[in-house]
Amino acid sequence: MKTELSLSCSRRYLVRFHPKRIPHAFTDVLIIGGGIAGLRGAIAAEEGSDVLIVTKDRLQQSNSAYAQGGIAGVLDPL
Numbered sequence: 001m002k003t004e005l006s007l008s009c010s011r012r013y014l015v016r017f018h019p020k021r022i023p024h025a026f027t028d029v030l031i032i033g034g035g036i037a038g039l040r041g042a043i044a045a046e047e048g049s050d051v052l053i054v055t056k057d058r059l060q061q062s063n064s065a066y067a068q069g070g071i072a073g074v075l076d077p078l
Contacts (some may be wrong), residue, residue, distance in 0.1 A: 027052035035062040 003010065013026030029045040031038045042051045 021052075025052055030054065033062075034058075038062075 028049040029042075029051045030068050031042045031045070031051060031053045032052050032055075034057075038053060038055070045051050
């Protein structure tokens with residue numbers, strides 16, 4: 001018995017869109033996530049670099065904003 005596997009080379013997306021209609025952005029540093037770690041990374045990288053932050057919602061809607069003081073951080077690095 002011979003089994004054939006056919007792979008399609010067409011692209012499939014969850015939503016229909018045309019790639020040329022999507023706005024393009026060029027940056028030196030891309031930060032994914034607008035939480036406290038992402039914002040701190042953006043602050044550290046901003047001097048001399050073009051920084052872009054990509055987040056799932058508005059910056060005010062991060063999980064860090066909802067942590068209510070439950071954020072652990074290093075205060076004195078080795």
